[in-house]
Amino acid sequence: MLLPRMKLAVIFDRAFHAMADMHWRMLAGLILFHAISSWLFLAIARETELHDPLTFFYWYATTAYTVGYGDISPQGVGGRLVTALWIFPGAIAAFTTVVAKVLAGIGDIWRIRRSGKGDYSKMTDTILLVGYHPVRTPKMVEELCAELNRSQTLVLLTRQAVADVDPRIRYVQTESLTSTTGLARAGAANASRILIYASTDADTLTATLAVSAMAPDAAHIVCFFDDADSARLLAQHCPRVEIVLSSAPEMLARAARDPGSSQVISALTSHLDDGATLFSLRWAGAGRSVGDLTQRLLHHRATLLALQPHGAETPRFNPSPETGVEDGDRLFYVSAARLSQPSLAGY
Known part of the structure; x- marks a missing residue:
């Protein structure tokens, strides 16, 4: 008695894995075939309550999901036999196969990403x-x-x-x-x-x-x-x-000559503390003077450090107030938060 049960379990296990490895189109085709054949069998069994396509779809779906509300069910002996021998096994097997394939796909994506084999070539920015x-x-x-x-x-x-x-x-x-x-x-x-x-x-x-x-x-x-x-x-x-x-050697020498300078530079380059941080802003549009932008930055509790004209290799520190800031120039300022050009223009 035990041997036939083991063979049956092996058969069901192989069938389940075969369905799980099946292509989505083939699986959808089998589900569609099973649903249509189930509808035809119930029609032959004269189950008129399930003859309406929408009503049958609702009943077939709740049967496959193993919910079984009981509001609709076959009434005749033939319909119940069709349901027990054909619809129950097929619909439930199809539903569990779909769930297994979805979970396997999610697991494969997670494993691929965790192993560094993901593909992000279509991502932008x-x-x-x-x-x-x-x-x-x-x-x-x-x-x-x-x-x-x-x-x-x-x-x-x-x-x-x-x-x-x-x-x-x-x-x-x-x-x-x-x-x-x-x-x-x-x-x-x-x-x-x-x-x-x-x-x-x-x-x-x-x-x-x-x-x-x-x-x-x-x-x-x-x-x-x-x-x-x-x-x-x-x-x-x-x-x-x-x-x-x-800049480790230069920082070491500067810290020896000007105590605390290394801490200031470190604070300016990090955004993880509550202090001020060094930011840059590429100016676009109509030109402004350094003096005007300095006042606008001060209104936002920010300080202008340097200006790098468009095309220049190095920034200019402490530019005069009369210096013009043109389209493409870059401003370097110290602030507690990053500022946008509209916030400066409309202060």
């Missing part, structure tokens, strides 16, 4: 982080998330396998930071901002060259170097990339 450092990368993520718009997504591209992925970022693993396939999956072609921070300057150099060839012209690319020679080499080939050089 993303912020892409290239390279991973176990200590510094999480800090960059915190800084970026402090001002992250709802429409923006953080994507991390790295060679390392990251076990504990921050839920706020999308994770892409690749064999090389210069891989066109990996950069494409990370959405480099549609990213609005790209940060490159690799383990070595050589990796940063090659990754930045690869990113620059794929990123859109409007994307702002920033990379970090310890060595000034590598930075100069990159600047010759990719002049639009903003290069951040390690």
